[in-house]
Amino acid sequence: MxxxxxxxxxxxxxxxxxxxxxxxxxxxxxxxxxxxxxxxxxxxxxxxxxxxxxxxxxxxxxxxxxxxxxxxxxxxxxxxxxxxxxxxxxxxxxxxxxxxxxxxxxxxxxxxxxxxxxxxQGRFFRIPTVAANRRDDGTLNLFSEIPGFKLEALINGRWVNYHPKLDFDAVNAVRAVLADESRAGRALPLPAPVEPTVSPLEN
Structure with missing residues (x-):
């Protein structure tokens, strides 16, 4: 206002x-x-x-x-x-x-x-960085603040189309891509899964 x-x-x-x-x-x-x-x-x-x-x-x-x-x-x-x-x-x-x-x-x-x-028109506008979180069932939830972009996930060095059944822990990064795939936005790295630690006293 x-x-x-x-x-x-x-x-x-x-x-x-x-x-x-x-x-x-x-x-x-x-x-x-x-x-x-x-x-x-x-x-x-x-x-x-x-x-x-x-x-x-x-x-x-x-x-x-x-x-x-x-x-x-x-x-x-x-x-x-x-x-x-x-x-x-x-x-x-x-x-x-x-x-x-x-x-x-x-x-x-x-x-x-x-x-x-x-x-x-060839304008170089900012493609939004996507938001990601883990659902309760361990799958990846991906969201762009602006609709109309393709959403992708990086798995084992290869970008794949996002779908709701992707395992969150298998994804290394996520990004939005123009619908014609001519340009991608900034990739958001996802944290690696944390391995459970074992106390020396438990060995």
Missing amino acids: PDNLPIHAEFWRDVLFHTYSADDTESGLAKGARYIGMQGHLWSEMIRDDLQAEYMLYPRLLALAERAWHKPAWAVPYQAGRVFDDKSGYFKAKNRQLREQDWQRFVALLGYRELPKLTR
């Missing part, structure tokens, strides 16, 4: 993942103050070439455009003089539900429509 930044204290965390308070009673906009538009920054001191710049810009730039062009129904209008924290309660359960629905709509459009367009 770019026009109501203080309210994010209800669900954002600081750099140490602690809750915080945003006191807007003295720092609100001056009466009659207005602004137009949005901006996003790419800090380029360490950018070496155009490909790296594209990697840093996309797909985040599309999220910036989405919010600049569309004010969502779940946004809480700004009112000066409030104090926000994780218990202030201005962002209601209904707002959270609508925000989640809006996010699912956005990432579906991103993964199935917009990123394929960028692929055809």
Whole structure:
């Protein structure tokens, strides 16, 4: 909610993942103050070439455009003089539900429509790193925050298509791949299974 930044204290965390308070009673906009538009920054001191710049810009730039062009129904209008924290309660359960629905709509459009367009245009966007965990039955659960990618697992030095019956302990790494298989994202190494240790006293 770019026009109501203080309210994010209800669900954002600081750099140490602690809750915080945003006191807007003295720092609100001056009466009659207005602004137009949005901006996003790419800090380029360490950018070496155009490909790296594209990697840093996309797909985040599309999220910036989405919010600049569309004010969502779940946004809480700004009112000066409030104090926000994780218990202030201005962002209601209904707002959270609508925000989640809006996010699912956005990432579906991103993964199935917009990123394929960028692929055809030759843009070097960031492919998301996948998340992985072990299910209770020992199989691999794999997830990408953006849909539309092929998911792969590295087993014995060979990348194979992910399926839900893969043994977690047999997988060395996981990754997402473009649907046309022209490029893969960063591989996430999985921890090797821990061998049970035997105490010398048990021998």
